Amino acid sequence: MVAVEAVVSQLLKKLADPLISLYDVDDKVELLVIQFRVMQCFLKDADARQERNEGVKNWVLNVRDAAYEAEDVIDNFIYKVARLKRTGFMGCITRYACIFCELIARYKLSSDIERINNKFRVISESRSALRIKDISQEAAGTSSAGPSLQEWRLTSPLSQEPDFVGFENDLEILVDRLTNGELRRRVVSVVGMGGLGKTTLTKKVYNDSRVKAHFQSFAWISVSQEFGLRDLLLDFINCYMELSKEELKRVKKMNVSQLRNKISEYLEGKKYLMVVDDIWSNEAWDALKDAFPDVSNGSRIMLTTRNKDTALHADAASRPHHLRFLNNEESWKLFCKKVFLGGDGSCPQQFETLGREIVENCYGLPLAIIVIGGLLSRKEPWEWENVPKSIHWQLSTEKHPVYEILSLSYKDLPYYLKSCFLYLGSFPEDYEFQTKDLIRLWTAEGLLEERGEETFEEVGEDYLQELVRRSLVQVTSRRSSGRIKSCRVHDLLRDLSIAKAREGKFLEVHRGNVNNRPASGARRLAIHNNDLRTLEKLPESREFSTYLSKLTLALSFLDQDPMATLEKLENLRILRLFGNAYWGKEMACTAKGFPRLEFLHLEELGQLEEWKVAKGALPSLLRLRIFNCQFLKMLPEGLQHVTTLQKLQLQVMPVEFNKRLRKGKGEDWHKIRHIPSININEWRDCDDPHLRRDEMDVENGGTGVYFP
Incomplete structure (x- = not known):
């Protein structure tokens, strides 16, 4: 399920827009804000219940749809009023006509908000009927994974592992780390994504004869995503401590602190190996660690986790052991x-x-x-x-064990990371994305939170690091500073993100047949042609969802100019064409085309030579990025009329193309001189020393372009 709380949070930001407060709808907007804030209080709890209760799942879907509807209403109003302000009301014949236009917009906003408020009253009543008000107690201490899956995941060191393949070297490394080295109680962590074999490897290590000969006492506990601390400690005592019936009765009356002390006293003086399997959080470790004494006798603790942060939190001086994929x-x-x-x-x-x-x-x-x-x-x-033919479907089908195992990582994400993870599904399979580009796209989508004085770049890097630490994103290269340069997503995790995004109408991805009708209601659409065959054209604009606001085309090799169709999508705000999405030589944007497009990204359009922009096209464009279009001769003539444009980025473009943009001298300087922020970067991060590394930045109204 898409992170509905993130949708609601985004909407609340838009409801705070100053334009809304200027138009005498404060009371209705305030009521809408109150209703959404009330819903927010229940969404986290509802998320824990919806997998097991169809009624609750439908309730969450209704909240999401209402939030999307309200977002469209607010966006539509802000767009219309801002357009009037921007044109100085020149679009109206008289001042009175303009006032009439404003009155119509205000009346429509008022009636639309009232309609959504009424819808929320119905949703609120259904919440009461579903007893969702009580789910905070019901959800407490209950895993978001169903009971059958929870039981399936509970592990035992006694179960046989006949399918041990590919971890022979890992086994030797871990046995050595357990049986050699310093005397302090060291934590040895095995880290990797779900399904990679962390538990299988740990069982093999636990049962290794060398390990058995080295330690005096052994114990294995499975923590899982949600756990009851007291029950976990009691289970340990029942399984590993030989107590009389009378002692067990006394133990069952102990509180958590007393139970921890009881286990610690039992392990005191013993050279023990403790396995803590499937631990998810720092808090879970903090709740358990006092039960494991450190008496400097060579005792060891093994953790298995998907989260690198948890491994380092348990023992910052012990390097986590990362599992790889099988060859x-x-x-x-x-x-x-x-x-x-x-x-x-x-x-x-x-x-x-x-x-x-x-x-x-x-x-x-x-x-x-x-x-x-x-x-x-x-x-x-x-x-x-x-x-x-069906294996992708098999592995991404809900209730399939692989799907459910991987879903646990998604369900464990905080709401602000869920949308960022789902967004990764819009990239083509095996696509290696640059960190800076990804963060810019997250920013343009409004997926990054404002955090004090931090920049969006800093917040975005923090989000990406957290996804990496949770084994949901793989780092493919780092900069000399150690910061992440590029990443990719494992194909099965990408399938998971696509499935979850489709379920929540966050994103629809079409593969191969571009002429399939896009799903109704999807907020974003990505079209990838994995067969690398040339396609003729896109579907007609009426075939697309009226709600579509973001679109990605990749590897589609379209013969016909896609702009003729896409410029008619009235709600489209973000458009990305890359990886030879279009295989033609000419591209044109006509007058009044792309009325709301704010961000346009053109990358590696291998045949594009000429781009035309008519006066009146792209009236809302804020950012334009063109990357590695090697045959594009120049920027379009009509670009100087796009007065809304705030940022232009040109990367890895031909030398002659860039020379036309010289300040005051270039033939195309007049097309960009009005843009406050310009970045031209020819061969960024290229390792070939013979290639030029020219870079130019102009910020805050600057008017300089530099070429050596």
């Missing part, structure tokens, strides 16, 4: 062990090509290979034929 041969070996349980575990030669294709679609994730392997082990090899 092709390891994946194949694991697949064969799981599918061919009898005989020598080898695949019949005639089915090996098909089997390897299936394995390739599991992307080296052990859990995916094991689950799909278990599915195929019950089928004859000749029945495998349709599996490669």
Whole structure:
């Protein structure tokens, strides 16, 4: 489920716009704000219940739809009034006509807000009928994962792990870290995304003969995403401490502090190995750590976690051990062990090509290979034929074990990170995105919170770091300073983000067939053509959702100019075309086209030579970014008429293109001189020393362009 709380928070910011308060609708807006704030109080609790209660899930959907509707109403009003202010009312024949236009806009805003307020009264009544007011007590101490999944995830060191493949070197490293080194109680953490094999590896280490010979006492506890601390401590005592019935009765009457002391006294003086499996938060560690004494005798604690922060919080001096994905041969070996349980575990030669294709679609994730392997082990090899076509669907289907395991990481995100994670689904598969570009897009989308005096760049970097620490984003390169330069998302996690985004109407992604009708109500649309075949054109503008405000086109290789269709989308505010989304030479924006577009991003349009912008086109454009369009000869002539443009970014563009923009000398200087902030960067972060590294910045009304 999309982060509805983030949608509501974004709306509350818009309701505070000064333009709203100027138009005599304060009472109705105030009522709307109050109703949304009341809903916010219940959304976090409702989120914990909606997976198990269809009525609550529908209630959350109704809140989301009402928030989206209110957002559209506010955006529409602000746009119309701002347009009148910007044109100095020149669009009206007389001053009286202009006043009439304002009165109509004010009346429509008032009636629309009243209609939404009435809708919220109905939603509020249904909340009472669903007893959602009581869910704070019901949700407390209850996992957002269903009971069956929770039980499925609880682990035991005694269960056998026959499918151990690819972790042999990791096993040796971890055994060495447990049995050697300093005498202090060290915490050794195994970190990685869900399904990567953290628990499997830890069990193998726990049961290793060298480890068994080294320690005197052993214990294994599974914490999971939500846990009851007292019950967890009592379970430990029941399982590992030999107490009489009378002692157990006394123990059950103890409070949490007394239970911790009881365990600590039991472990005191023992050289112990304690495994804390599937720990999710710093708070969970802080609640448990006092039960594990440090008497400098070489005792060890092993943690498994998806969150690097939790690992470092437990022991900042101990380097977390990060698990990798399996390579092709390891994946194949694991697949064969799981599918061919009898005989020598080898695949019949005639089915090996098909089997390897299936394995390739599991992307080296052990859990995916094991689950799909278990599915195929019950089928004859000749029945495998349709599996490669459906495996993406199989792994992203709700209630599927892989989907639910990965979903836990999403459900654990704070609301402000959920929308940022869902947004990553708009990038093409295996796309490596630059940190700076991603943060700019998050900023343009309004997904970053304002935090004191921090810049949006600083907040965005913090958000990205947190997603990396939670194993939801993979770092592909870092700068010399250690800061993240570029990232990617594992394909299965990308499928998860797309599924969750579609469910919440946050984003719709179309792959391959661009002529499919886009889903109704989606706020964002991304069209990716993974088949790399040339497509003719987009659907007609009427086929798109009227609510569509953000659109990404990638690898679509369109023959016909997409602008002819896209400029008619009245609510479109953000448009990104990259990776040869358009394969033509000419592109044109006509008068009155793109009435609300605020951000336009053109990247790697490999055939584009000429872009035309008519006077009156792009009347709301604030930011324009053009990256690596090597055949584009110049900026469009009509750009000087786009007076709203605040920021222009040109990166990795041809030298001759940039020379036309020289201050006072270039043929195209008149097209950009009105833009307050200009950035021209030819070969940024390029490792080839023979390429030029020219960069120019003009901020706050500056008028200089520098070329050496």
